[in-house]
Amino acid sequence: MEAAQIIVLVAPLFFLLIGLEYWLGLRRGRNTYRLNDALSSIGLGMVSQLVGGLTKLFTLGIYVWVYEHWALLPALSQQSVLVWGLGLLIYDFLYYWHHRFGHTVALFWAAHAVHHQSEDYNLSTALRQTSSGWVAGWIFYLPMALIGFPPLIFVVVALIDLLYQYWVHTQQIGRMGWFDRWFCSPSNHRVHHAVNDPYLDRNYGGILILWDRLFGSFQEELAEEPCVYGTRDALQSWNPWVANWHVYGFLLKKTAATPGLVNKLRVWWEAAHWQPPGSASAKDEAYDPKAQQRFDPQVSGLRRGLASLLFLAMLGLTSWGLWQAHLLTWWQQAAVLAMVMAGLWGVSRLCTGDAKTTPDDRAQLA
DSSP states (O other), X not given: OOHHHHHHHHHHHHHHHHHHHHXXXXXXXXXXXXXXXXXXXXXXXXXXXXXXXXXXXXXXXXXXXXXXHHOSOTTOOTTOHHHHHHHHHHHHHHHHHHHHHHHHSHHHHHHHHHHHOOSSOSHHHHTOOOSOGGGTGGGGGHHHHHHTOOHHHHXXXXXHHHHHTTTTSOSSSOOOTXXXXXXXXXXXXXXXXXXXXXXXXXXXXXXBSHHHHHTTOOOOOOTTSOOOBSOSSOOOOOOHHHHHHHHHHHHHHHXXXXXXXXXXXXXXXXXXXXXXXXXXXXXXXXXXGGGSOOOOOOOOHHHHHHHHHHHHHHHHHHHHHHHTGGGSOHHHHHHHHHHHHHHHHHHHHHHHTTOOOOOOOGGGTO
């Protein structure tokens, strides 16, 4: 069975848990969902999966080529539980560094920023994934190919690591004692998504939070510092195209305006807020996350209803495209992606309208 088909089969469970989390939030008087934000996040996940199908021959192809030509231990057995367990452990270690570079190097942040753009934090946020990770993210996992882990093991442990991280995107589960000390948990991952100064660029672990403790990037959630979510350069849009490419656009403009070849290259290698020597830093040391307004255009019930119907149609098309991907040509898959992108653009327009944004009531989330 293809990985894309597994995602389609697991998707009903994702939506069931989203419904459960929404119901629980209403019961507790602490709802963390907005329709516009949830549709945007889930839509970006749909696009990410479709793009992944188009680019897997590139990303997985490189892994297979390195494995077939340079593997040090090509005889690692796919029947060994030890090999599978070690593969998952090594993948999680490599994911930690991929994730850390995704926050500290502009090239990788341009892709990873998509996942952090939501100013809500709930299970739909977990589905909010980039469509440009194929550009350079594959580099981090080549050590597994060099060691000699077969492509099947690599694909499966990567899927396990990804699926594990779904449940930690919630505000409805509090601290978990000893579990928080060893594993990525809801509390630890809330910190990772927060823009508060104490939490910024912390807790990168996928399954194990142990890596953060070992490499000095761990921060526990503080009772006196409620998490505020999003990015400091707020997206202010539901458009999936803008969400995926606006950081790249920013970096390209910054590169053009930066003098000197070395400094132009550093724009992409340094952190996204880096400025060349002699320039004022773009990083605002006095940033107050609670003062930031949340993007929340108010539109009519009719628009929300139409957006929901259009979104469901695109969800159905995405599910069909993923299930049939192994039978479709590359161009047919690209056509499905184009139709889904057009539909989600329509959803974004319906959810935006001509209304202005409304102030964020942070007290409701505190």
